[in-house]
Amino acid sequence: MDNQIEWKVRGMTCTNCAMSVDKQLKSLGLKDVEVDFMQGLVRFQDTDKISLDKIQDGIQGLGFKVEKTADQNNPAETTLAEKLLGTPFKRFIFCLIFTVPLWLHMVLHLGILHNPIFQWALSTVVLIIGLAYLGRSAWHSLKSKVANMNVLVILGALAAYGYSLYGTLTGRPENFMFYETSATILTLVFMGNYLESRTVAKTQASIKSLMLQQTIMATMLTYGADGTEMTFQVPSEDLKVGDLVLIKSGELVPTDAKILSGQVEVDESILTGESLPVHKSKADILIGNSQIVSGNVRAYINATGKDTVLQHMLRLVEKAQQQKAPMQLLADKISAVFVPAVLILALVGFLLNYFIGAGGFTEALMRSIAMLVIACPCAMGLATPAGIAVGLGRATKKGILFKNAHALENFRYIKNIVFDKTGTLTTGKLQIDGFQHIETITDEGFKQILYNLEKYSSHPLATTILQAFKARPGTAVSSEQDIRFSKVEEIKGEGMRGVTKEGVTYYAVSARKARTLTATNAGTGTDATAMTIDPARHLYLLRETTIIGWVSFKDEIRPEAAQTIQTLKAAGYSTYLVSGDSNANCQAVAGTLGLDHVYSEQSPEQKQKTIRDIKQQAPVVMIGDGINDSPALAEATVGVSLSSATQIAMQTADVLLIREGITHLPLALGLGKHTYTTIRQNLIWAFTYNVLALPVAGLGLLSPSFAALAMGLSDVVLGFNSIRLSWKKVI
Known part of the structure; x- marks a missing residue:
């Protein structure tokens, strides 16, 4: 039977990187390939037909590094160079040290600063670092026939370096001194990589906070032959389903457990984002990593490892992040042809500036180099993942789980909200x-x-x-x-x-x-x-x-129902009650809560047909929790279920509200709409930047150095706009 393999892969910095890895793995015949460049993860179904060593060699042959192997899960061997320059920040600082003296020759008149050999030596060090990282990535991307941004950067840096070296070797350095341009391009690109990595890290922060697992010591209970209760400490990872544990006030719940006796107040903010403790007693479920605020309980373990609620949440969020929203598909298509298009435009720009412009060969070359380095395909590749990551992160903090990225985008169309009654509004x-x-x-x-x-x-x-x-x-x-x-x-x-x-x-x-x-x-x-x-x-x-x-x-009636429906109606949504209960009961609930339309005494098939009819008027969200709601949830534009729902209802729904109740339904709808808005803004910025940047550079209004700086900052602007979603008002 096939098993899913997950590897951590270093070196993927953009959509084109992910596309090249995806293309490589699929060419080997692997199935269910998922590549997430933001988290540096690669997943695929293991198969006996291809050895894992061959798959790993294929990925590393593209210039990336498999950090963990599937069988041992041990970190890959790290070289001295990687220890010294293994992060974008270290590479930026190292190159900056050699680049700053090249800048000083423009403001200071010290003889050594103007010496071409001195400038050549400094820029050569920076170029070697650039070729070792950016150049290697560019070469492997060309081999995979999915050219990335580094192809443009390296061509620009090599053009400036080669032109300067020609002047040095021919004894005419005064007209060919552009070593600082080559070094500056590479240094600022490393700075941009660092800023981009910080941006991506921020977008992942809320989700990563859920992943911070620590070893918790659990108090395990056993009983002697005479019925005497005995306790001893064991690490949480050693617990098995069925083990009995004692959890006291102030302790963390070691893993998911069901209370046998006792009452506690539990802080579940790690899962729900809510700071108020939740009261729990016999037969209630305690979620792993939540904290007991007060009280003591005896409980038995009912889930460990990947079967826990927290791990299930993480898998859902990661899966949603990896899925491409419809808007991203267009960006991916453009990114695939972006680099070749820029190369052609840069060549056309060089020819036009050389034959028509008044600057001659040197000016034409500098403008062409500026066009190469200012182009930023990464912005288009990052536009959607950054927005989705922040939107999902904020939703996760409030206990809202989107099972797929399409639900986020589909929320922008919603006009009608349909509620089941029993267990949803009541x-x-x-x-x-x-x-x-x-x-x-x-x-x-x-x-x-x-x-x-x-x-x-x-x-x-x-x-x-x-x-x-x-x-x-x-x-x-x-x-x-x-x-x-x-x-x-x-x-x-x-x-x-x-x-x-x-x-x-x-x-x-x-x-x-x-x-x-x-x-x-x-x-x-x-x-x-x-x-x-x-x-x-x-x-x-x-x-x-x-x-x-x-x-x-x-x-x-749920205590939060009236306020939730009032908020939805104020936002312009039409509200419906569709239930299998009697008309009298449905009318009573609808009257109390102020619902607009009522459909009562509905069978599961009738519910599905009703949803279909409502959907013909406008897209619809259905909120339900029972087995009888499953057909309607599947029929709706977006299906929403509660944490207390039946398993089949949760599987059918697109969105899960983890906290019992519908309190955060308006927030889920608002986040869906504003995440789409953020993605659209990101894509507009990415397209506009590239459309305007290329002619600006081609007209000589920006030097190659400033072009490299602009390219690096373009991702920062996009990242800030995405991060803004984590605090902006959405309802």
């Missing part, structure tokens, strides 16, 4: 809304009859009755109302039936069944105390065929 916890009975029965007698019938049922209505009507110790009821049943049975889908030892039959049934049972009394006037049937009342108590009481229930 908590799913039923409460008794009211009850009534005939005058000959007391409240306590009515409650006891229902209690004795419903205690044999597992239906949610029965559970609610048992919790509300259980007789308190010392409660007195008359002997004739202390009903004892000799036989109790469930009427499938309708309610309960009980027969007393005297042979009297009682029913606790739905309105529909009550109507059937009382049909024989219609118009006969056999019982003046008989009660009418109202479908809004959920449960009827009957003695034989006569109604003697009823109970109505209500589903508790």
Whole structure:
């Protein structure tokens, strides 16, 4: 069976780098190839047909370095040169030391600074470093037939260096002294690489904070033969599913666990971004790496390693980052032909300046070099990943998980918001809304009859009755109302039936069944105390065929629902309730929350059709949590599910709200829209920069040195615009 391999690869700095690696791996016949240059990750499905050594050699043959192998997961051997110059910042500082003296000759008149041999020596050191890193990358990109930005940089630096060397060797240095241009281009590109790496690191910061795993010492519980409880400390990575642990106040939860006993307040901000502690007790799940604020619990481990909630979140976020939004596909196509196009334009610019311009060969060459180094395909490649990384990072802090990048972009179209009712707008916890009975029965007698019938049922209505009507110790009821049943049975889908030892039959049934049972009394006037049937009342108590009481229930509305819907409506969204519940219940919830449209008593198939009909008017978001919501979630433009949802609903949805409830739904919608806006701004900047920069350089308005500086800063502007998304108002 194939297994996924994940390698850390150093040296990928742009989309073109990722494209060359992707092309190389697919040419080897590998499947499910994923290349993420922002995180420096390469994933693919392992296969017995190709050795991992051959795959690794193929990647390293492109000029990149596999930092970790799949089988040992050990860091690759690091050379002395890599230790000294292994980061863009170190390379920038090293080259800067040799480049600064070349700048000084323009302002100081010291003889050695103007010596061509001295300038040649300094620039040669910088050129060697440039060729070792940028040149190697350029050469391998040409071999893979996906030319990257470094091809332009190296050609520009070599042109200036070669022109200066020609002047030095021919004894005419006064007209050919451009060593500083060559060194400056390479030094500023290294500076740009450093700034770009910082920008990318910032966009990844919120996600990386989730990845900071530390070894947590867990207190493991065991019991001796005599039942004595014993504890001992073990590292969290040694825990296995089923192990018992004791977690005390102030400690970190070692890994996902389910509480067996005790109550705690838990800080889950690592997962949700919320600073307020969450109360948890028996049967609740504790998330690994969250912190116990107060209280102690005994719990058993229910997930470790890759199966934990935190790791599942990280995989979803990484997968979403690796997917290309539709806008990025256009940028990738342009990037693929960008470098050849710039080379042609630079050549055309040189010819025009030489034959038509008034500057001669030297001026034409300098302008052509400026055109080469000012072009920035990286900006186009970074535009979408940077925006998506920041958007996903901010969403993750609030417990919003986008399972794919398309959902982010699709949010900009949304006009309609469709909610399921039970478990989405309501908590799913039923409460008794009211009850009534005939005058000959007391409240306590009515409650006891229902209690004795419903205690044999597992239906949610029965559970609610048992919790509300259980007789308190010392409660007195008359002997004739202390009903004892000799036989109790469930009427499938309708309610309960009980027969007393005297042979009297009682029913606790739905309105529909009550109507059937009382049909024989219609118009006969056999019982003046008989009660009418109202479908809004959920449960009827009957003695034989006569109604003697009823109970109505209500589903508790989520505390955040009203404010969330108010925010959505203020933002211009149309709101819908689509539920399988009765029309009366749906209308009550919709009226309380101010929803615009109501579709009640819907089967799963009808829900799906309703979503399809609404979607024909305008794109729609569906929020649901049950198995019956899955077809509708799949039908919607974007499906949203809650952390308390069924597994199939979570798998079908595009977006997961990790914190129980819909509080952050407006933020999810806002982040989707503004992430798209940020990506669009980034792409506009990248295209505009390149369209304007090339003619500006070609007209001689910028020297090659300033062109290199502009190229480096172009990514910084783009990065800052992306990072701005982490704090800007989106709702």
